[in-house]
Amino acid sequence: xxxxxxxSAALLGAAHATSYPLTLTDDLGRKVTxxxxxxRIVSFLPSDSETLCAIGGCGKLVGxxxxxxxxxxxxKLPKVGNLYQPxxxxxxxxxxxxxxxxxxxxxxxxxxxxxxxxxxxxxxxYEEVFSKTIILGKIINREAQAKALIIQxxxxxxxxxxxTKNAAKKPTAYYEIDPTPYTVGPNxxxxxxxxxxxxxxxxxxxLGDFPKISPELVVKSAPQFIFGMNLAAAKARPGWxxxxxxxxxxxVEDKALDQxxxxxxxxxxxxxxxxxxxxxxxxxx
Amino acid sequence: MSAxxxxxxxxxxxxxxxxxxxxxxxxxxxxxxxxxxxxxSPAETLQAIGHGLNxxxxxxxxxxxxxxxxxxxxLGFLVGAALAVSGGAFQAVFRNPLADPYLxxxxxxxxxxxxxVIALGLTTLWLPLFALSxxxxxxxxxxxxxxxxxxxxxARLILAGVVVGSILTAFTTYLLLQSEDRIxxxxxxxxxxxxxxxxxxxGRLLPYVLIGGGVLLLxxxxxxxxxxxxxxxRSLGLPVERLRLLVIIAASLxxxxxxxxxxxxxxxxxxxxxxxxRLWGADYRxxxxxxxxxxxxLLVLSDLLARTLTRPAELPVGVVTTLLGGPFFLYxxxxxKT
Numbered sequence: 001x002x003x004x005x006x007x008s009a010a011l012l013g014a015a016h017a018t019s020y021p022l023t024l025t026d027d028l029g030r031k032v033t034x035x036x037x038x039x040r041i042v043s044f045l046p047s048d049s050e051t052l053c054a055i056g057g058c059g060k061l062v063g064x065x066x067x068x069x070x071x072x073x074x075x076k077l078p079k080v081g082n083l084y085q086p087x088x089x090x091x092x093x094x095x096x097x098x099x100x101x102x103x104x105x106x107x108x109x110x111x112x113x114x115x116x117x118x119x120x121x122x123x124x125x126y127e128e129v130f131s132k133t134i135i136l137g138k139i140i141n142r143e144a145q146a147k148a149l150i151i152q153x154x155x156x157x158x159x160x161x162x163x164t165k166n167a168a169k170k171p172t173a174y175y176e177i178d179p180t181p182y183t184v185g186p187n188x189x190x191x192x193x194x195x196x197x198x199x200x201x202x203x204x205x206x207l208g209d210f211p212k213i214s215p216e217l218v219v220k221s222a223p224q225f226i227f228g229m230n231l232a233a234a235k236a237r238p239g240w241x242x243x244x245x246x247x248x249x250x251x252v253e254d255k256a257l258d259q260x261x262x263x264x265x266x267x268x269x270x271x272x273x274x275x276x277x278x279x280x281x282x283x284x285x
Numbered sequence: 286m287s288a289x290x291x292x293x294x295x296x297x298x299x300x301x302x303x304x305x306x307x308x309x310x311x312x313x314x315x316x317x318x319x320x321x322x323x324x325x326s327p328a329e330t331l332q333a334i335g336h337g338l339n340x341x342x343x344x345x346x347x348x349x350x351x352x353x354x355x356x357x358x359x360l361g362f363l364v365g366a367a368l369a370v371s372g373g374a375f376q377a378v379f380r381n382p383l384a385d386p387y388l389x390x391x392x393x394x395x396x397x398x399x400x401x402v403i404a405l406g407l408t409t410l411w412l413p414l415f416a417l418s419x420x421x422x423x424x425x426x427x428x429x430x431x432x433x434x435x436x437x438x439x440a441r442l443i444l445a446g447v448v449v450g451s452i453l454t455a456f457t458t459y460l461l462l463q464s465e466d467r468i469x470x471x472x473x474x475x476x477x478x479x480x481x482x483x484x485x486x487x488g489r490l491l492p493y494v495l496i497g498g499g500v501l502l503l504x505x506x507x508x509x510x511x512x513x514x515x516x517x518x519r520s521l522g523l524p525v526e527r528l529r530l531l532v533i534i535a536a537s538l539x540x541x542x543x544x545x546x547x548x549x550x551x552x553x554x555x556x557x558x559x560x561x562x563r564l565w566g567a568d569y570r571x572x573x574x575x576x577x578x579x580x581x582x583l584l585v586l587s588d589l590l591a592r593t594l595t596r597p598a599e600l601p602v603g604v605v606t607t608l609l610g611g612p613f614f615l616y617x618x619x620x621x622k623t
Contacts, residue, residue, distance in 0.1 A: 085462060180473035181480065207598050212473075214322035215480050216349050217597040236410060238483025239352035242344065 018141040027103045027120040034117060037141045038097035044083055044107065047129075047265035048100050048121055049074050051136050054266035055145040063094045070267070083107065088114065098139070123264040126192035130154075133266070149266060156269035157196065160276045163283045164198030171224035171279060173199035174245070177210065179229060181218075185209045190261050193268070197275035198283075199225060219243060225279060226251045228258060252278055302564045306575065310582040317358045317589040322597035323349055352483065360482035360490060360546060361588045361602075362581035365553050367494045367543040369580020371536035372554030373561070373573050374501045377508040378532045379439040386540040386554035388443060389533065390450035394423025395544035397453045397460075399474045404460045413489070413545035420541035423449050424533065437529050477550035477603030479588050486546050493542025498577065500535040504528065505569035512567070550603045552610030553580050553587075559617055583609070 023033045042063040043049040049068040052061060058071070063078045078094060081087040083105030091099060091111065098117045101107045111118045119139065123132040130150050137146025164170075173194055175184050184190040186201045188209035194201050202221035203213065219239050226234055226245040230253040234246045245251055257278075260271040277284045319330050325346045336343060337351030368386050375384040387393075398419025402411045424446075431437055431445040461468050507528055510518050515525050543550070557580040558572060565571050587605040594600060 178470045178473075180470055180478055204597075211598045212601070214592050214597050214599045216322045216353055216592075219349055219353060220323040220346075233408065237481050238356060238485075239348045242348045 018138050018143060022138065024119075024135065024138065027122040028108065030108075030120070032117065032119045034098065034119075034139065036097075038117075038139065040094065040096045041140070042080060042091055042094055042096040042099045043068060044080070044086070044099065044101045044105070045122065046070070047123055047263045048132075048136065050263060050265040050267065051133050051149075052100075052140065054149050055133070055137050055140070055142045057136075057140045057142055060140060062096060063091065070263075086110075092116065100136075100139075124189065125187075126189050126264075126268075129189070129264045129268055153266060153269050157272055160269070160272050161196050164196065164276055164280055167198045167280050167283060170198050170200050172202050172221065173225040173227065173279065174202050174218055174221070174223040176226065176228035179233065180212060181215065182210055182212050185211060189264050193261065193272050193275055194227075196272055197279045199275075199279045215239075224248070224250060227253075227275075227278075229253060254278070300565070303575065306578055306582070310578055313582050313586045313589070314358055314362070317361070317585050318350065318354055320589060320593050321349070321354055322592060322599070325350060356484045356487050357479050357482040357588065358585055359487045361479050361585040363487065363490050363494050364479070364543040364547040364550065364581075365557075365584025366577035366581040367490075367498065367539040368550065368554035368584070369557035369561075369576040370498045370501055370573055371539040372580075373558035373569070373576045374504075374508065374532050374536040375554075376558055377511060377569055378529050378536075379443060380512065381439065381443070382559065383555070384443070386536060386543075387450075387549070387551075389427045389446040389537060390423035390453060391420045391537055391540045392544060392549045393450035393453040393457070394419035394421070395541060396471070396475055396549060397423075397457045399548075400457045400460045400471045403470050403474075404464045416545040417541045419453070420544055421537060423453055424537045428530070428533065436526050437533075439529075442529075442533075473601060474548040475603070476601035477548040477606070479547050479591075479602055480599065482546070490542050490546045493538055497535045497537075497539035497542070498573075501532065501539070502573055504532060504535075505573050508532070508569040548603065550584065551607045552614065553584050553606050556610040556614050556617075557583060559614070563617075 018037070020036045021033050023031060026032050039060055040062045041052065041057070041060045043052060043061060044065045046065065046068040049061065049064050050070050052058065053071050053074065058073050061074065061077055063080045064074055065082045066079045067082060068074050078090065080090045080094070083102055086105070086107055088110050092114050096116060098119055099107070099111055101118055101120050103120050103122045108118050121132050121135055123129045130153070133146050133150055134143065137143040175190055175194055176182070177184060183203055184194070184201070185203050185208050186192070186195060186205045191201055191203070191209070202218065202223050203211065207213065215237065219242065222244055224244050226243070229251060231246065231249060231251040234240050234243070234251045240246050254274070257271070257274045260267055260274060319325070319327055323346070329346055330350050333347040333350035334355070336347050337355070343351055371386040372384070375386060375388055376382055395416040396419070398415035398417070399412055402415045427442065427445040427449045428437065430449070431441040433441060457471070461471055507523060510521055510523050511525065511528065518525050558576050561572050561576045561579055565575050584602070584606065587609060588602045591600040591602040591605045
């Protein structure tokens, strides 16, 4: 099935070819012009590295940031530091045609000064995962593959959603991203996946995407699942032993899943499936 | 002479400001127990307190009142009191109104300890121990460096404290950059956090405050004498250096305890003794106990604002204390000039 899609995508590729010079507005609101199809790319975002590889651009990557670790090919590439501690000299030495960065960190100036084309492609929300995939496809002349990837991702997501939509009961859930405590609102990237996995986020959307919340709210909302921390830590918090998730041992600390959920890229359907299997194990027998 | 001082002291403690302060403390505590991100009626709140006191099975809002809010108020009060008393004591010992509980690198040391726990990925249950060790370690390093013969000159102590603090902060920053996904957690610690105050934490902090604060209260008469200058104090038979050392250790104990359980909360320790000095005078026998009550009240009030202004979201309490305390301090500074 996958093969068929990619084959047709490859055939369509000719019709979808990007024409260079290509001018686009990046995520920092800058107009960037690419003179020709980039052949040497450095990526500073793990999710962008994953997307580039998923649309057939892995061979063009000549360097990645230290957190890029998927797919395996990427781990063999030279590391160029990270957004906040970049190794500019190493980037320059790789003679990239473009460097893909985030809107965070201040990489634009030093790299531009070094005569390198820089473009910020920074997926943050759920829908941006798809729109940025298209942009990356355009940039590297793989737009057809990008579209095919999106169709495949949407299909895999729909498969999970069809199951969870009809779930008899939707448990409430709390997802903690750090223990001070910060959590995710329903409109954030993780929040959307939580909803699609058939859970009800206890956090009201009005609080924003990544609010610092009162523990009172969690105790009051009595979630049936808690993600992002372990049972012992939850038990240690005053009053939390009265929360159903803690009583029933449904406090889920899954580092691999958390890692997947922190990557707004092509493995989004896997992240969703992982989440849905925890929330609704009965649907995945 | 001493009889006159005793009378004036008693007058200072039963004055109108004292009554107002006690009233403010009471009202603040009641509000802080009654208000929060989850609305709970006063009747229900009283009921919950009753259930808690009777050791009854807690459920629903009882849990929030008895296990979250009450200990949060109690811990906030203890932390505020500890910071204010040690602030007053530091100001006395250095005869410097800018001294605060974090002067000796206490905060930086505690911050480094906390960062280590978080960077090493240890459970946060280790946090108090590491923060406390870091705080005390930084104080002892500063003391060792500042010591000149048998003496501890205030200017050298401040310098040593500031530099030790800077070095430890540099280590912290380095560790943070190595584990950037945890930056926010440490950052939140440096802003102070009372979110997970529970009865066990209150019980564990209490000894620090009682012992450290108790020693400081016992030494308040000597601190008064110290205000006359080292030479005069020495000629009056006061062991100035030993006193200074003892006060620093007692105040650091208070501070380290507070930092371990609530993170680094700015301005309470600096501003409270100032405020108290203006209204009650500079007699440390009055200043220290009044500062404890005022500091506790200030922090409970700040925490109340932190968790209600944007409810059910929360602000970091250190942001509120600094926004309340900072401008007030500048106002004081401005008034003293003219």
